[in-house]
Amino acid sequence: xxxxxxxxxxxxxxxxEERLLKLESIRESLVRQEDxxxxxxxxxxxYPINSPLYDNNHTHNxxxxxxxxxxxxxxxxxxxxxxxxxxTSPEENAFFPDxxxxxxxxxxxxxxxxxxxxxxxxxxxxxxxxYLNTLLPLIAAxxxxxxxxxxxxxxxxxxQALSRRIHFGKFVAEVKFRDAPADYTPAICAKxxxxxxxxxxxxxxxxxxxxxVEKKAMIFGQDVDLNENDIDGKYKVNPSVVSQLxxxxxxxxxxxxxxEYLLRRLD
Amino acid sequence: xxxxxxxxxxxxxxxxEERLLKLESIRESLVRQEDxxxxxxxxxxxYPINSPLYDNNHTHNxxxxxxxxxxxxxxxxxxxxxxxxxxTSPEENAFFPDxxxxxxxxxxxxxxxxxxxxxxxxxxxxxxxxYLNTLLPLIAAxxxxxxxxxxxxxxxxxxQALSRRIHFGKFVAEVKFRDAPADYTPAICAKxxxxxxxxxxxxxxxxxxxxxVEKKAMIFGQDVDLNENDIDGKYKVNPSVVSQLxxxxxxxxxxxxxxEYLLRRLD
Numbered sequence: 176x177x178x179x180x181x182x183x184x185x186x187x188x189x190x191x192e193e194r195l196l197k198l199e200s201i202r203e204s205l206v207r208q209e210d211x212x213x214x215x216x217x218x219x220x221x222y223p224i225n226s227p228l229y230d231n232n233h234t235h236n237x238x239x240x241x242x243x244x245x246x247x248x249x250x251x252x253x254x255x256x257x258x259x260x261x262x263t264s265p266e267e268n269a270f271f272p273d274x275x276x277x278x279x280x281x282x283x284x285x286x287x288x289x290x291x292x293x294x295x296x297x298x299x300x301x302x303x304x305x306y307l308n309t310l311l312p313l314i315a316a317x318x319x320x321x322x323x324x325x326x327x328x329x330x331x332x333x334x335q336a337l338s339r340r341i342h343f344g345k346f347v348a349e350v351k352f353r354d355a356p357a358d359y360t361p362a363i364c365a366k367x368x369x370x371x372x373x374x375x376x377x378x379x380x381x382x383x384x385x386x387x388v389e390k391k392a393m394i395f396g397q398d399v400d401l402n403e404n405d406i407d408g409k410y411k412v413n414p415s416v417v418s419q420l421x422x423x424x425x426x427x428x429x430x431x432x433x434x435e436y437l438l439r440r441l442d
Numbered sequence: 443x444x445x446x447x448x449x450x451x452x453x454x455x456x457x458x459e460e461r462l463l464k465l466e467s468i469r470e471s472l473v474r475q476e477d478x479x480x481x482x483x484x485x486x487x488x489y490p491i492n493s494p495l496y497d498n499n500h501t502h503n504x505x506x507x508x509x510x511x512x513x514x515x516x517x518x519x520x521x522x523x524x525x526x527x528x529x530t531s532p533e534e535n536a537f538f539p540d541x542x543x544x545x546x547x548x549x550x551x552x553x554x555x556x557x558x559x560x561x562x563x564x565x566x567x568x569x570x571x572x573y574l575n576t577l578l579p580l581i582a583a584x585x586x587x588x589x590x591x592x593x594x595x596x597x598x599x600x601x602q603a604l605s606r607r608i609h610f611g612k613f614v615a616e617v618k619f620r621d622a623p624a625d626y627t628p629a630i631c632a633k634x635x636x637x638x639x640x641x642x643x644x645x646x647x648x649x650x651x652x653x654x655v656e657k658k659a660m661i662f663g664q665d666v667d668l669n670e671n672d673i674d675g676k677y678k679v680n681p682s683v684v685s686q687l688x689x690x691x692x693x694x695x696x697x698x699x700x701x702e703y704l705l706r707r708l709d
Contacts, residue, residue: 191587207488210666210678214481221474227547236546244547248526255518259511261591279503280494280511283588320458321550324528332599383668391666399477399658401650411477 188285195265195288198350201343206387208340212425213391215333216314217411222326223318229307245307248327249334265289268342270299270334289345293436296345298428302338305424306330313416340425344432351375351433352440363441371434381426389418455552462532462555465617468610475607476655477662479692482600483581484663484678489593490585496574515594516601532556535609537566537601556612560703563612565695569605572691573597580683607692611699618642618700619707630708638701648693656685 194200228245241247250271253261260278261267265288269275287294311330352359362370392414461467495512508514517538520528527545528534532555536542554561578597619626629637659681 211485211488214485214662218478218481221478244526247546248522251522251525252519255515255522256591256595258518259515259591259594260588264589264592267592279514280590321527322531323547324523324526325531325534327526328523387666387668390668394664394666395481395662397661399654399661401654401657 188283192286192288195346196350196353198354201346201350205340205343208336208343209388209391210395212333212336212340213388213395213412213417215329215336216417217396219311219326219329219333220314220316220412222315222322222329223320224311224315225319225321225323225326227319228323228326244323245327245330248324249331252331265294265345266339266343267335268297268299268338270303270338272297289349290436290440290442292439292442293345293348296342296432296435296439298341298432299338301428302341303334305428306334306337309424310420314412337425341428342432344429345436347429348375348433348436348440352437359437360441363437366438368434368438371437372430375430375433381422384426385418385422388421389414392417455550459553459555462613463617463620465621468613468617472607472610473654475603475610476658479600479603479607480655480658480662480679480684482596482603483684486578486593486596486600487581487583487679489582489589489596490587491578491582492586492588492590492593494586495590495593511590512594512597515591516598519598532561532612533606533610535564535566535605537570537605539564556616557703557707557709559706559709560612560615563609563699563702563706565608565699566605568695569608570601572695573601573604576691577687581679604692608695609699611696612703614696615642615700615703615707619704626704627708630704633705635701635705638704639697642697642700648689651693652685652689655688656681659684
């Protein structure tokens, strides 16, 4: 139990630690996160691109040092969520981690689950760039309906879901290292990224994940009708884009996080 | 096209007006909103109740006049979304509509779609009460995992989806009135709520909607596995709760909004 002075919840630190350090529960979480990611993409696809939201020159009423309305919205969302304690969780990584406000409720004093030098890995700049410049044009129709607030809120959901999934690589790496440190130590000492990447790559598992997320995109993105059980082939997000997202970006970036984490594991 | 001075988007006001005043496109939107509502409930069900989030006495670091961390989070979320222009849309109704900040981008100067006296109807206090006290205990497991920020963000998604659906009654009522004013005028003049409710009630349609949302909850809330096509009967949110949500609360509250709107339609 969280019995520390100022502990804010009745959850169990040791249970939480156990959950994050068991390969089976990590796998379950990754599978569940697929649903979250696909739901969030389907929701974003309700709106067109709405490019003025991301336009650097469009937003003359914004505070200085703010690139776009979306930049402002994401940063302010993170500020609010930081106050509610979001970034005290090792599962969460901010897109704008500097100068976040302290939580209004005192955090639990749990033993850190991750090795501290690896805990701070944050590749959200890559996630943000990938999302805005590559993924968004693949899932949102061209156009501008002016609904910038709902679009931005929807983007934040997508980004946070993708970021959480990709940075889960830290937990995967920690567990794999604890299970078999001798397998990884030589490559870590030699700073041999390529060998580490090979140790972390299982082609057939990755193919299975790509197929599963494609199937999920079909199931969750279909138009459900009472009278028909057959799928009419119209999906709210193209299932092959979701498969591509996992194959080309989500899994490679998760492995990149794993490699970076392992390289710091003996520091 | 949005050609007004200070117009912030290239979307079309007249297209938007048309969309909101055609019964067929309203119906399509309501069907699509079912997916949004069910996705949001499935996502909220990932976390336990986390009651300290809603606890009035738990949050000694919060600003005065703030009842709970959740109260603070919802209010601040609305402030941020107001800055991004959320509440300039007639589809959106705030839970804390007083003293919202003005949008950072200038709004479009569209002709109001709704009759002004009815536009201001807001029953979000009922929606919030229903959600926190009745729905949440039916979809979230008992317990406290301390993840208050992600839980609160998830609650906001649920509440906004439910609020939008229920207040869509305004558009339904406006379209029905425009299509056949003579059908409604006598009951409106007589302030006869009961007759209006009868005119707006189609039992067989409502039964169909309840069945469809139950089916959607089964499809979206199943565990999708590559090797199995059969549903194992385990769902992330109980499909009968979703059917109950629609039958007992969403549809009655939408009709309540319709009746209130019609009563003001001749003002």
